[in-house]
Structure formats: structure tokens, C-alpha cells
Amino acid sequence: MSTATETAELAVRVRARLGASAGELRTLPGGHSGLTYSIAVGDAKYVVKAVPPGQRPVGRNDVLRQARVLGALAGSDVPVPGVAAVEATQPAWFAMEFAAGEAVEPVLDEPALSPGTARARMLEIASVLRRLHATDVRAPALDAPEPLDAAGELARWSRTMHAVPAELRPGGEELIERLAAEVPAGLPPVLLHGDFRLGNVLCVGERPVAVVDWEIWSVGDPRIDLGWFLLFADHRNFPSLGRAVPGLPTEAELLDAYLDGGPALPAMDWFRALGRMKMAAIMGHNLRRHREGKHHDPDQERLPPTIAAMIRTARDLL
Template sequence: MSTATEVSALARRVRAALRERHSGAVFGDLRVLPGGHSGLTYAIEAGPVAYVVKAVPPGRRPVGRNDVLRQARILRALAGSQVPVPGVVAVDESEPAWFAMEFIDGEATEPVLDEHRLDPLLCRERMLALAEVLRNLHGTTGPRPTEPLGPAAELERWSRTMRAVPSELRPGAEELLDALAARVPESIPATLTHGDFRLGNVLCRGARPAAVVDWEIWGHGDPRIDLAWFLLFTDHRNFPRLGRAVPGLPGERELLTAYLDGHPEPPALDWFRALARTKMAAIMGHNLRRHREGIHHDPDQERLPPTIAAMIRTAHDIVARRP
């Protein structure tokens, strides 16, 4: 949590940088934008124009989710591409680092998980349109920040997260991890990846995606990671006690067909579908553990156990090739 003095100091730096674009404009105050999961996220107005500012928390190292400059780098790399992103308008690398980007007007809704009154047909159109965006992302040449993680490294990453969750919160997880480890597929050529690609991380205007946001964990890796994660959100039955039915929403097969656009299905996709469920179970188990240990009080996390169990069970069924 930043102090008022720290926010005021950041606001002065932001206004100074944006004044070159808005000479004579009246600037508003920095106001916190809810829902941000990386660094600090604010909005600021320069006359009639709004911007989003992402900053490293004072006193924190710019690593992981706090590495806002890394996010600015991928947004700049994708500017003008077939992947819609907010335009970056200012970057300041002095500590604490920050960058400002366009405020994109739109709504980001996860149809099967969020409370909403959207027309089911609109949800369907958005999801199918987003399949094209994901295909474009995986076909875009961009920066390569690190050596790509192969399937084995991805499994190891999420196995560590899963095993940090108390065993009683993850029934059957060890058997699942063993089954995945016994069937690790070969790597395929790496691409740009978003890391959390789904409708909830895309601002839409009408049926069209206006901007893909939340690039905290982008990378250069296996495109099947993004694809399998995206497919997971097609069916509310994947999320017991959490999901809601959306009539007409494309199922996994229809969404996969839209993504492939006539190209062959990538090999071993079922293994990655199982890994996506493993990842979701590990993340939910981690959040539930934090709540129960008093690290982050959120009673809503108590709704997660049925979904965690279902994710593990269906992942094991998929990887074992049982119906």
C-alpha cells in the first residue's frame, strides 16, 4: 500500500511526462483502479483523455508481477500488430519505475464465471473472435525474454505450486502429477505467449476485442499452454459451484476449430488440456490456503474445493485417455 506522499510524488512524475502530449491540459489525480494484480494500477485524466498508469510499489524490486517495464516492452512490441493492445505513451525507468498507456473503453467479462447480463450470443461472438486473436499472437514475431520453457519445465513449475498446497485441499493430485510426468510430450516451436489468455483479460467493444490486457506473465514458450488454458473456459461444468451456463457458448472443439483455421491440430493437445486443469487446481488451492492461513482473508475462497477436486479428477481422466 502506497502512502499519500508516495502517490503524490508518482503523480507529479506522471503529469510531467504527459504534459508534453497535453500542453495546457488540466490533470486529475491518480486514482486506484480496482482489479489490478501486478504492481500498482492507477488511472489519470489529462483534460478529456484518460490513461492507465502501472507502477512498481515503492520499496519493492521490479521483478515478477511487479516488473511493469517488462509489460511495457511487450505492449510496445505488439503495437500495430494483429493483436490489439493499449498503446504505451510514456515510460519512466527511474525508481520506482512506471509506464502509462491508453485507457481503452470496453468490458472484460468471463462468461462462465462472472456475474453478468450479457446476451449469450454476444458472449459466443466474442469468444470466437478471440480465437483469431490468439492465433495471431502465436504467429507474431516478438521479443524472446528467456529460453522457452518446454512441457517438462511447465509441469515442474505447476507441480511445485500444487505441492505447496496442503494435501487435504488437493485430493488425487499426486497421482495426477505422476501421470503427467510419465507422458510428457515433445516440444514444438515456441511462440509469443500471454500466459493467462481468456475473455476475462480482454476488453471488448460489442463483439470485437479492443485490447488484450494483463501481460504480467507473457513469455516465449509453447503455444499449447495458451490454447489449452483458453479452451478451459468454454464449459461452466468445469467449475462446480462457481460456473454458470451460457447457452450457445462454443465448446472446446468448436473453439479449437476456430483457432486452427484449417491448420492441423497441434500434437498432444490433450496433455496440455490436463495440464491446464492442473494449473487451475494449483492456483485455486494456493488461494484457498492463503485464505485459511489468514494471509489474505477472502471467505469466497471457501467455494473452491469442489472445483479443485473436479479439475484434478478430469485432468487425470484426460491424461489417462479415459472418457
Template sequence: MSTQTDVTRLAGRVRERLAVLHPGEPLGDLETLPGGHSGLTYSLTAGPTAYVVKAVPPGQRPVGRNDVLRQARALRALTGQVPVPGVVAVDEREPAWFAMEFVTGEAIEPVLDDHRLDAGLCRTRMLALAGVLRGLHRTGTPALDASEPLGPAAELDRWSRTMRAVPPELRVGAEELLERLAASVPEGMAPVLTHGDFRLGNVLCVGERPAAVIDWEIWGFGDPRADLGWFLLFTDHRNFPRLGHEIPGLPTEDELLAAYLDGRPAPPALDWFRALARTKMAAIMGHNLRRHREGKHHDPDQERLPPTIAAMIRTARDILG
């Protein structure tokens, strides 16, 4: 856990760097931003300009979700190709941090979040975001990461391990599903830069326009169908019993897929990745519910998850036929 002394030291380092960009302008304090899922996330002002600062927690290694420098590399590589916040400063000294533009906008998942957005606006945003995902997958594979790209088998192995760490009573039918996925792993496509959690809830929108894709903690190089299958999952509230609510006119999976393809032929074996996306969601939800019940992260809302976990497993098996 970060102490006030740690925050004060970090603030001093951040102000030192940003003062160069804003000579003579007042610099604000580091303010914790709620909702961050990796490292430490703060906001800070320099004159009239606001920034977001992401830092490695003191005493922790910059690995996995805490590897903020890796996130900064991806954002810099995507600037000008995909709407992302611009990175303005990077400090590799421990604990490492980087500062990026504070983008104003709404990050709302229509079928899951409580909101009062117009249904037509939700539809327009989702269809527009399909074009952003298409653009992301066309950015190529710059040498940002030395790790092996994740193909279909590696993606399945990753989420199989997560699923099998969930208590059996919370994942009835999962073993059969994992076996069926393993028996039909498709041939991989050329790896592209993938977001890992691409959906409207991770995109700041201004009006109808996606202004910035955020939350790049688990980006990687892998099969584009993994991103696509996950994105398609959020079109239908019925995928999320007890959690989702209907948004009239929201694009169907077929409509969203057509917007992403933009006239190109559909990729092969997409149903396998649609089933994998449901497997991934069930595994993540089961993991979160287990942590709640073990007292590692108290969140009573997690008790609403079992019907959706069961639905994800059941529909994934149905998709596989």
C-alpha cells in the same frame, strides 16, 4: 504499501511526462484502479484523454508481476499486431512506471462472472478471441526477454511446485496426476510469445469486438499449446462446480479449437496441455484457498473452491486416459 507521499511523488513524475503530450491541458489526479493484480495500477486524465498508469511499489524490486517495464516492452512489441493498449510513456527511474491508453470495454468471463450479457454475444466474442490468440502466436519471438523459453517440462515443473505447496487434503489425487503428466511430457513446439492467462476475462470487448488484451503480468516465450489449453478450459461451466453457470450456445472446446486453427491441422499432444491447464487451475485455486485459510488474504469466497479443485484434478486424469 504505498503511502500518500509515494503517490504524490509518482503523480508528479507522471504529470511531467504527460504534460509534454498535452501542452496547456489540465492534468488530473492519480486514481487507484480496483482489481489490479500486480504492482500499482492507477488512472489519470490529461485533458479529455484517459490513461492507465502501472508502477512498481515503492521499495520493491521490479521482478515477476511487479516488473512493469517488462510488460511495457511486450505491449509495444505487439502494437499493430494484436489488439493491446498503446504505451505512451515509460519511466525507468525507480520506482519505474509506464502509462498506456485507457481502453473502454467489458472484460467478462461468461461462465464465471456475474453478468447479463446476451448468450449469443458471449459466443461471438469467444470465437473472435480465438482469432486474436492465433494472431498472438504468429507474432514471432522478438528479443524481449533473455530468459529461457518455457517448454512443456518447465511448465509442468512450475505448476507442480505450486500444487505441492497446497495442503494435501485440498488436492486429493494430485500426486498421481503430476506423476502421469511427468511420465508423458510431449516434445515442445517452437516457442512463441504467450500471454499466460488468455481468456475473455482478460480482454476488453466493445460489442462483438475484442478491443484490447490486458493483464500481461505473466507473459513469456513458450509452447503455444499452453495458452490454447488454458483458453479452451473456459468454454464449459461444468468445469467449475459451484462457481460456473451455463451459457447456452457458448462454443464447445472443439468449436473454439477449430476457430483457432482456421483450417490448420491440430497440434500434437493437445490433450496433455488440456490436462495441464486443469492442473494449473487446481494449483492456483488451492494456493488462493490456502492463503485465505492462513489469514494472509481474507476472502470467504475462496471456500467455494474445493469442488472445482477436485473436479479439475479428476477431469485432468480422465483426459490423460
């Protein structure tokens, strides 16, 4: 079955739910899970996510799971696109409102944001993350999975790191051992985005309008999200990749904005180190796939200095 045929068959199903006036499905650049399209219905515009035909609806292809968390957050203090339609018949798909805005990671992405806008956005989404973590994970609509604790998160990403050749992760084994030796006690589980950062929040001006890319949401220790989010506050964490942004909030300022006067969180340095280990593991995995010819992307050759810096600074934190 050709890709064109698959798209045409999906379009028929989408029009049956959204209306005969729906236009063509157009591939949406930047989608990393399943199939991602945009479609216009009169003056309205939607994003459609679908399971690729022939693939299992698991992991990043489980679009129904993404629809579920968006539905659970509808009307909450966390801005998310509204879900317009869901079809569970495989290959499953759902449609959500097209949120106007831009998602730019200041230290990594083009085009560069003005320093004032970048600073304001990062401080604003720190409060969005706090509100996300205040969500009632017992809500039936969420159908939350078993909570993920620090030890489970470390085990998961240790497996990814171990799959990376040792020469691509200098000091990685020592870092894993030190993290494993000091696993902190857990905090009450909250709703986790899994990849919370400015690059996954659509903004208009300084205002966040939609948190997107919910492929790996889970329930677990709030410091898991926080340690990852704080990583993107400093371009020096990304040698050869990052750019300096004057006035960007420091990790301490972002943490203060998240806490909003509340009590300090214990063991944050451990979770900051964990975030760096995760980034090193992900980059090492991508670089390995490139060098093995599984996903040709010469840009991956820029990653070794950042992988080494992630591991080195994580060990310094510990």
C-alpha cells in the same frame, strides 16, 4: 511513507511526462499487479502501472516488462493498448492508453453476457490468440526470455501444487505423476500471454479491442496458452462457481477457430489436463493462504469442489 504520499510523488512524475494538465491519479479497481491508476489528460485517459515503493521490480511487479511486450505488439494484428510513456527510474512506471470496453468471463463473471455476445466474443478471441502466436519472437523490441517448454511449465506448477496441503488437492499427486510420465515433444516457441481468456480481453459489443494483463507473458509452446484458454469454455469445469451459458462454443469449436483450417495440434489432451492442474494449484494456493490467515477471503471456501473437479477431469483426459 504514507500511501497518499507515495501516490502524490508518483503523480508528480507522471505529470512531468504526460503534461501539466493531467488530472489526479485514481486507483483503478481490479488491478492485481503493482499499483494501477487511471488519469485524465485533457480529453485523453490513461492507465498507469507502477512498482510499489520499497518492492523489487520482479515478477508481477515488473511493469517495464509489461510495457515492453505492449510496445512490441503495437501496430500488430493483436489489439493492445498503446504505450504513452515509460520511466525506468525506480520505482518504475508506465502509462498506456485507457481502452474502453468490458472484460467478462462468461461462465464466471457478473454481469452475465447474452449468450450470442458471449459466443461471438470467444470465437473472435480464438483468432486473436492465433495472431498472437504468429508474432515474431525474435523482434529486438521484445527482448524475449528463454523459451518455456512443457516440462518446464509442468515443473513450475507442480511446485505450486506441492505447496498445497494434500487434503485440499485430492488425487493431485497421481495427476502430476501421470503428466510427468507423458510429457509431449515440443512445438516451435511462440509469444505466450500466460492467462489468455475472455476475462483478460476488453471488448466492445462482439469486437475485441484490447488484450490486457500481460504480467506473466513468456515465450514457449503455443499449446500452453491454448490448454488454459479452452478451460473456460464449460461451466461444468467450475462446480459451485460457474454458470451455464447457452450456445457457448465448445472446446472443439474454439480449437477449430484457432486453427482456422490449419493442421491439428498433437497431444492437446495433455495440455488441456495441464491447464486443469494449473487451475487446481492456483485455487489450492489461494485457499491455503485464506485458511492460514495470510489473505482473509471467505469466498475461497467455495473452491474445494472446483479443485477436485479440475484434478478429476484432468486425469480423465489422460
